[in-house]
Amino acid sequence: xxxxxxxxxxxxxxxxxxxxxxxxxxxxxxxxxxxxxxxxxxxxxxxxxxxxxxxxxxxxxxxxxxxxxxxxxxxxxxxxxxxxxxxxxxxxxxxxxxxxxxxxxxxxxxxxxxxxxxxxxxxxxxxxxxxxxxxxxxxxxxxxxxxxxxxxxxxxxxxxxxxxxxxxxxxxxxxxxxxxxxxxxxxxxxxxxxxxxxxxxxxxxxxxxxxxxxxxxxxxxxxxxxxxxxxxxxxxxxxxxxxxxxxxxxxxxxxxxxxxxxxxxxxxxxxxxxxxxxxxxxxxxxxxxxxxxxxxxxxxxxxxxxxxxxxxxxxxxxxxxxxxxxxxxxxxxxxxxxxxxxxxxxxxxxxx
Amino acid sequence: xxxxxxxxxxxxxxxxxxxxxxxxxxxxxxxxxxxxxxxxxxxxxxxxxxxxxxxxxxxxxxxxxxxxxxxxxxxxxxxxxxxxxxxxxxxxxxxxxxxxxxxxxxxxxxxxxxxxxxxxxxxxxxxxxxxxxxxxxxxxxxxxxxxxxxxxxxxxxxxxxxxxxxxxxxxxxxxxxxxxxxxxxxxxxxxxxxxxxxxxxxxxxxxxxxxxxxxxxxxxxxxxxxxxxxxxxxxxxxxxxxxxxxxxxxxxxxxxxxxxxxxxx
Amino acid sequence: xxxxxxxxxxxxxxxxxxxxxxxxxxxxxxxxxxxxxxxxxxxxxxxxxxxxxxxxxxxxxxxxxxxxxxxxxxxxxxxxxxxxxxxxxxxxxxxxxxxxxxxxxxxxxxxxxxxxxxxxxxxxxxxxxxxxxxxxxxxxxxxxxxxxxxxxxxxxxxxxxxxxxxxxxxxxxxxxxxxxxxxxxxxxxxxxxxxxxxxxxxxxxxxxxxxxxxxxxxxxxxxxxxxxxxxxxxxxxxxxxxxxxxxxxxxxxxxxxxxxxxxxxxxxxxxxxxxxxxxxxxxxxxxxxxxxxxxxx
Numbered sequence: 021x022x023x024x025x026x027x028x029x030x031x032x033x034x035x036x037x038x039x040x041x042x043x044x045x046x047x048x049x050x051x052x053x054x055x056x057x058x059x060x061x062x063x064x065x066x067x068x069x070x071x072x073x074x075x076x077x078x079x080x081x082x083x084x085x086x087x088x089x090x091x092x093x094x095x096x097x098x099x100x101x102x103x104x105x106x107x108x109x110x111x112x113x114x115x116x117x118x119x120x121x122x123x124x125x126x127x128x129x130x131x132x133x134x135x136x137x138x139x140x141x142x143x144x145x146x147x148x149x150x151x152x153x154x155x156x157x158x159x160x161x162x163x164x165x166x167x168x169x170x171x172x173x174x175x176x177x178x179x180x181x182x183x184x185x186x187x188x189x190x191x192x193x194x195x196x197x198x199x200x201x202x203x204x205x206x207x208x209x210x211x212x213x214x215x216x217x218x219x220x221x222x223x224x225x226x227x228x229x230x231x232x233x234x235x236x237x238x239x240x241x242x243x244x245x246x247x248x249x250x251x252x253x254x255x256x257x258x259x260x261x262x263x264x265x266x267x268x269x270x271x272x273x274x275x276x277x278x279x280x281x282x283x284x285x286x287x288x289x290x291x292x293x294x295x296x297x298x299x300x301x302x303x304x305x306x307x308x309x310x311x312x313x314x315x316x317x318x319x320x321x322x323x324x325x326x327x328x329x330x331x332x333x334x335x336x337x338x339x340x341x342x343x344x345x346x347x348x349x350x351x352x353x354x355x356x357x358x359x360x361x362x363x364x365x366x367x368x369x370x371x372x
Numbered sequence: 373x374x375x376x377x378x379x380x381x382x383x384x385x386x387x388x389x390x391x392x393x394x395x396x397x398x399x400x401x402x403x404x405x406x407x408x409x410x411x412x413x414x415x416x417x418x419x420x421x422x423x424x425x426x427x428x429x430x431x432x433x434x435x436x437x438x439x440x441x442x443x444x445x446x447x448x449x450x451x452x453x454x455x456x457x458x459x460x461x462x463x464x465x466x467x468x469x470x471x472x473x474x475x476x477x478x479x480x481x482x483x484x485x486x487x488x489x490x491x492x493x494x495x496x497x498x499x500x501x502x503x504x505x506x507x508x509x510x511x512x513x514x515x516x517x518x519x520x521x522x523x524x525x526x527x528x529x530x531x532x533x534x535x536x537x538x539x540x541x542x543x544x545x546x547x548x549x550x551x552x553x554x555x556x557x558x559x560x561x562x563x564x565x566x567x568x569x570x571x572x573x574x575x576x577x578x579x580x581x582x583x584x585x586x587x588x589x590x591x592x593x594x595x596x597x598x599x600x601x602x603x604x605x606x607x608x609x610x611x612x613x614x615x616x617x618x619x620x621x622x623x624x625x626x627x628x629x630x631x632x633x634x635x636x637x
Numbered sequence: 638x639x640x641x642x643x644x645x646x647x648x649x650x651x652x653x654x655x656x657x658x659x660x661x662x663x664x665x666x667x668x669x670x671x672x673x674x675x676x677x678x679x680x681x682x683x684x685x686x687x688x689x690x691x692x693x694x695x696x697x698x699x700x701x702x703x704x705x706x707x708x709x710x711x712x713x714x715x716x717x718x719x720x721x722x723x724x725x726x727x728x729x730x731x732x733x734x735x736x737x738x739x740x741x742x743x744x745x746x747x748x749x750x751x752x753x754x755x756x757x758x759x760x761x762x763x764x765x766x767x768x769x770x771x772x773x774x775x776x777x778x779x780x781x782x783x784x785x786x787x788x789x790x791x792x793x794x795x796x797x798x799x800x801x802x803x804x805x806x807x808x809x810x811x812x813x814x815x816x817x818x819x820x821x822x823x824x825x826x827x828x829x830x831x832x833x834x835x836x837x838x839x840x841x842x843x844x845x846x847x848x849x850x851x852x853x854x855x856x857x858x859x860x861x862x863x864x865x866x867x868x869x870x871x872x873x874x875x876x877x878x879x880x881x882x883x884x885x886x887x888x889x890x891x892x893x894x895x896x897x898x899x900x901x902x903x904x905x906x907x908x909x910x911x912x913x914x915x916x917x918x919x920x921x922x923x924x925x926x927x928x929x930x931x932x933x934x
Contacts, residue, residue, distance in 0.1 A: 092544075092545050102536055106555060117554070121545040403765070465657060482908050487901040490678060490897055490901050491901070579755060613761055
């Protein structure tokens, strides 16, 4: 079932936490809402669940306007960061809660609870209390509970952020498998972790300061981000201030070759190059500077090069013999690996 | 830690015990021992006896215990119902409304109990609400005094409750009434039983308002204790006091067992 | 699984009771059993037995020596007992929190149980200990052969003060212990490592942190001392009359209801004013239950 935000605004007092938010999620799609904390992504999710009432705008589920509908009439499954398992109920009763609330016949309830627990691998724990489960197990029960009511829309609010790194990656695989098993289920997934978003989502909506910045497939966002914010938040990027005039792009006195730039003259624009696309040594678009910093990261080295006062980061395969800081070095990047951003103020950001 | 020298620490502990023991431990111990004493005006009681208990538990005093128990159970249940209901309703209000409820329901704590007694006497001594002279007026007074405590403890527990549980329950299709009965009240159970226990204990020991109101046929235990000491029978008073303390402790113990079973985290 | 959908729950007719309406039943109960009687007390106080409505009862009562003595007694006793509770409670809480010794925490829990016992039991115990025929005086007469013991203060205001200090100190200790628990021990260790001696650490680090808790506990105890009845009644002293005793005496012993009502009104005004102050202090001290703003509803 589709989910559509139609210029949804939410505010607490004088503070606007979601500003004219527009987004359409297709049936069966996994949409990640990605953004830093305070960007409004959780608020958007809570507006779908019905926990917050928009000050203006509409929320539509399957084409039906549900803005004024209380949460218990929306038929949506939700999993939150803290899991919010009912501590006084056993695992099976937790999962059966939604079915009992809907007055599902007893035999069907039993059957569906068993299905949901099986699907999440928790069948063996049906008679346990939530406090007797580990974090990862509680997570699975929370998902089983949300799936038991057979929702057509599943909302996941930072579902993995309370787990440790190893468990997180295992659960990520599990969630991907669940989605393959339930291809019709529309999933809205809120996260601040770009890896989760890139791994799981069909499309990613990037949010910042209560607004939608950009929405696209993970590959598009990563290869050709439309804004500096997206570029730095999704994957990390070198953002270099360049000037454009007469069809040529110049950075620190060097003339750069770019693929199909379609340029209009501008005093300043931003060039986005991913650090792992920057190579050491001479090549196309060579930039000469001094090595400012060397970080060993196991399989790679990060070199930070000072080019005419701007810092350019390069992630290269581990060097057997890394140059010492202070030595002059040359870095380069291929024309097709750079994206020119012409909007927004120029900031220099290099994030890993 | 604050004190590093061993001597200094010992001194601090000694000062603590010197202050603590006579003030807190001794009084109740003295009452317990005195209740078994034939007479006591030296270092130790002159002799031991259970005569005071025989006196205390025969006839009137046994009645007083029953009266106290019935009053305390009735008052704490009424207070729990009213206080918890008020706290639950107030929790759903906006800030200003909640402030008004808080003020109104904690007011009985600020008003002297004697005045609560007096006000009930003034209000319910004439028809249509003639409660004066009936057990009802004592129970009403106790319920008023205890409601404030029930309200406060349920309010505090509500503030600590994780709203995510209720929201998830709602998203699963539970109506507000179902959320209340299946989620909120079970999660509040520990504080509800705690409030009931506290209310029971307070009502068992209530004297101020009771002195203003009690009809001769309905004299709770504290009034009998006062009667005994006022007559000069201090030792009988002590025996009655021990009965009062023991009953209160037993009930509190039972409540805390229920409470432990009801706490899930 | 999602194909056989439960979808949205069938929409029934919504029971539209506004939120504030749920407060009405408990408010009605409180109004009938507490607010209405209290209002009647105020009404009585301006309705003399002779009929009509005037403030003559106030003139009579407020002008009488008995009332002024009772007011003075009440304030002096409550203030002294509160001061005593603060000093004693602070000292005891300090030891329990910062000079650990085996069983200290358990003792503080025992103190909590005392809070469930009625206050007049303290007076009863003090009668056995320090009464004219009590243990201490008995020991003294046995040892010296004197006819009377040296202690005869229980029926003076000081007896009441002692009993109130004993009973109410735990009410000061509880918020203090909670405050000490929040206090960062690193702060104290840092101060100690900088060479500050214990009294200085207490004065400069602990006391400022404890002030809000002291203020909260102190104002609560002050209100409770002003309202205390059982302890005063049990001392059996004719000389010690406080406002609650005066209400009891006028209403029950003298049958002077308008007079009792006047004293009651004065007593309520004083206590409620102080209690309002207490609540203001507490709401400023305790961290507001914020942080859940977004999740609130």
